[in-house]
Each structure stands twice: as C-alpha cells, then as structure tokens.
Amino acid sequence: MHLYSVIIPVYNRPDEVRDLLRSLVCQNNRKFEVIIVEDGSAKDCRTIVEDFSVELPIKYLWQPNSGPGPARNAGAHEAGGEWLIFFDSDCIIPPNYFVELDEALKKIQFDAYGGPDKAHKDFSKIQKAIDYSMTSFLTTGGIRGGQQSFEKFKPRSFNMGMKRSLFDQVGGFSPLRFGEDIDMSLKLEKAGAKSVLVAGAFVYHKRRVSFKTFFKQVFNSGVARIILNKLHPKSLRIVHLLPSAFVLFHVILCFMVIIKPVLAYILLLFPVIIFLDSSFKTKNPITGVLAIISSYVQLTGYGVGFLKAWCQHYVLKKEINYAFRDNFYK
Structure with missing residues (x-):
C-alpha cells in the first residue's frame, strides 16, 4: 500500500499535467501513487499520462464532466493510500514536498493539512502579479501565502491532504463548481478534525494566464x-x-x-x-x-x-x- 495517493482532477489542461507529472518524477520521496481524473475534457491528457507510466505508479480515469469535486471523489475511490493528497493540474511540486510532509507528520499529529503556494521563477510576469494579489496580506491572500489570516486556517484544494478515513467520514467533496474546497474544510471542522498549515509543503501555482480569466475566477469565488x-x-x-x-x-x-x-x-x-x-x-x-x-x-x-x-x-x-x-x- 502506498502511503500517499496523489489525486489530480483535469479539465482541458494537458500541457499543465505534463509539467506537474514531470515535477512528481523528481520527488526525493517516492512513497506515493498518482491518479489522474479526466473530467470530460475535449483535450485529454491520456497520451501524456501513458508517457509517464514507466516512471510513476499512475492511473488514468475518465468521466463525463461533473466538476472538480466529483472528479476528486472518483480518484479517491480508486486510491490505495493512507493519505489522500489533492493537487490542481496547474501546480508544480518542489522536489522536497513529500519529505517536508513526512517531517511534519513525525513532529505533530493532525488529520488534514494544507500548504501554501508560490510563484516559480519561470512564471510569466502576469502570473507572478496574480500570485502576488492572491497571496499578499494587503489583498485577501492570507493563508495562501503561508501567513496567518483573519480567519481560522482552511486548506485549499490546489494543495490539500487528509487521512483516507476522514475523507470517507465526511462523504468526500460536494458537487459545487466553485468553493468546494472551502466546503470540504468546513465539513472537516464540523467533524472535529485537526487541520494545520504545513508551510514547507508548498507548491508552485500557475493560476490564470490573463486578467480576464482571473476576473472570472475571483467573481465566481465571490x-x-x-x-x-x-x-x-x-x-x-x-x-x-x-x-x-x-x-x-x-x-x-x-x-x-x-x-x-x-x-x-x-x-x-x-x-x-x-x-x-x-x-x-x-x-x-x-x-x-x-x-x-x-x-x-x-x-x-x-x-x-x-x-x-x-x-x-x-x-x-x-x-x-x-x-x-x-x-x-x-
């Protein structure tokens, strides 16, 4: 049994999946399996997943478009790990991510966690600007940037993990198209789970590549x-x-x-x-x-x-x- 099951929902982003899988190949701790859930994409990533099947223990699932929550649930159903780790397809994972997570699990007891996100040096200037506005304390960044915010910490699905038993207890993700990660965090809170921020387990998050798509994203969040x-x-x-x-x-x-x-x-x-x-x-x-x-x-x-x-x-x-x-x- 793999200790970690990495679950990644994908919708029309094959190139991002390639970058994400490439970063998982470079991990210094390889105690994980990868489950890609294609959520009804017109541009699928099946061929890309097959290219990495030799280097990674990886599964590919396809389902009609249902949203990120049901896609994550489908991946969790096929997972064999003690911990379920959820990444968004537009993330790049630093080599020491799972090393940092292992160290955190040795030091403290927790049921669920979230990690911050950062801008990679190779990101475009617009991506870096959007990353700033999403992580800065001067806007509404708060926890996303690895800092404390005005409200209690709630993991976000671009970089979120929880015990498999806890996931089953709360019934998985809801079918919400937006805000499904906050909904999950609120369900974890009601279940009495201990959620923490693991600052060392950060990801590089590409986010949106234009202000137009960024506006639509934050409008939907509102x-x-x-x-x-x-x-x-x-x-x-x-x-x-x-x-x-x-x-x-x-x-x-x-x-x-x-x-x-x-x-x-x-x-x-x-x-x-x-x-x-x-x-x-x-x-x-x-x-x-x-x-x-x-x-x-x-x-x-x-x-x-x-x-x-x-x-x-x-x-x-x-x-x-x-x-x-x-x-x-x-």
Whole structure:
C-alpha cells in the first residue's frame, strides 16, 4: 500500500499535467501513487499520462464532466493510500514536498493539512502579479501565502491532504463548481478534525494566464461565498465582506472626487502601496505595475460577485444553483 495517493482532477489542461507529472518524477520521496481524473475534457491528457507510466505508479480515469469535486471523489475511490493528497493540474511540486510532509507528520499529529503556494521563477510576469494579489496580506491572500489570516486556517484544494478515513467520514467533496474546497474544510471542522498549515509543503501555482480569466475566477469565488454561507450558516466572516466594501468605497469616492477633486489623492494611495510592496517582493517594477492591475481585478471581481449573489439570493429571493458553472441561479 502506498502511503500517499496523489489525486489530480483535469479539465482541458494537458500541457499543465505534463509539467506537474514531470515535477512528481523528481520527488526525493517516492512513497506515493498518482491518479489522474479526466473530467470530460475535449483535450485529454491520456497520451501524456501513458508517457509517464514507466516512471510513476499512475492511473488514468475518465468521466463525463461533473466538476472538480466529483472528479476528486472518483480518484479517491480508486486510491490505495493512507493519505489522500489533492493537487490542481496547474501546480508544480518542489522536489522536497513529500519529505517536508513526512517531517511534519513525525513532529505533530493532525488529520488534514494544507500548504501554501508560490510563484516559480519561470512564471510569466502576469502570473507572478496574480500570485502576488492572491497571496499578499494587503489583498485577501492570507493563508495562501503561508501567513496567518483573519480567519481560522482552511486548506485549499490546489494543495490539500487528509487521512483516507476522514475523507470517507465526511462523504468526500460536494458537487459545487466553485468553493468546494472551502466546503470540504468546513465539513472537516464540523467533524472535529485537526487541520494545520504545513508551510514547507508548498507548491508552485500557475493560476490564470490573463486578467480576464482571473476576473472570472475571483467573481465566481465571490458568488460561491454566499452559497457556502447557505450550506454552512454562520460561516460568513467580516473578512469576506472586505472586497465588497472595497468596491463600494471606490464607487462612493469616485462620485466625491467630482465635488472635491483633491480627494483623488486618496485613490492613488492603494495602488502606490501595492506597487512598492510587490516591486520589492518580486524584485521587478514591471511586475509591480501588473500587480496593481491584478489586485484591483481580484478585489473588484470578488466583491462584485459577492454583491450580485447577495442581492439575488437575499433581496430577490432567487434559488441558488449549487452546481453552477456559468448560470448561478435557477
């Protein structure tokens, strides 16, 4: 029996799977099996998986498109490991990942864990800028960057692991198209499981390659937060309201600038701070400029998605479509 079963849902991303599998071949600890679950992709990665079958103990599954949660569940059904490790297909795994995980398991007892994500040196400037906005304490990064946040730590599915027995106990992932990882973390919390951050078990996360697709991602995350609060009452925290407050503040301030133009200086404060901080951390002023854009995209996209879902659900009383992809309400 393998100690770890690595489960990777895939949807139309064969090139990313190649990079991910290549990084798994280079692991210094090889006590794992790999399960690729093709979730109804038009561009499948079967041939790529076959190319790595000599170097890795790997299984390939195909299912009609059902979303990332059911795909992970299908992989877990075929897994033989004591621990189930979930990666997103756009991740690259550093060579010492499983060494770090082994060390953490020796030092402390826990039932589930999550690890942070970082930008690889070879990522594009836009990817590095998006990584900054998703990990910076100045936006809503929090735990994703390996730092403590305003809320209790909750593992995210791009880099998440749990005991097989715990996965079975909570019934696996839900069919949510977005927010399914937070839903899982909330179920683990209700089950009394101990979840920890293993800082050394980080991944390189490519995320989105354009601001347009990034906006869609964070917009859907904002919508998903309302759905999660419906499924898990009282899970909504003040920190989740901050992007919406950011949007409303800027709308009000823009109107006020018409009356008092001097207030325009306030609008410059946030982008200046973001530019200085991101330029220092990435050591590149061009990435610093792009980080201003990505930070506004992230906060605005999430905030608008949250506000739209809140109005449609709580004001217009529309029924939520929990398995949404593009249409959020029935």
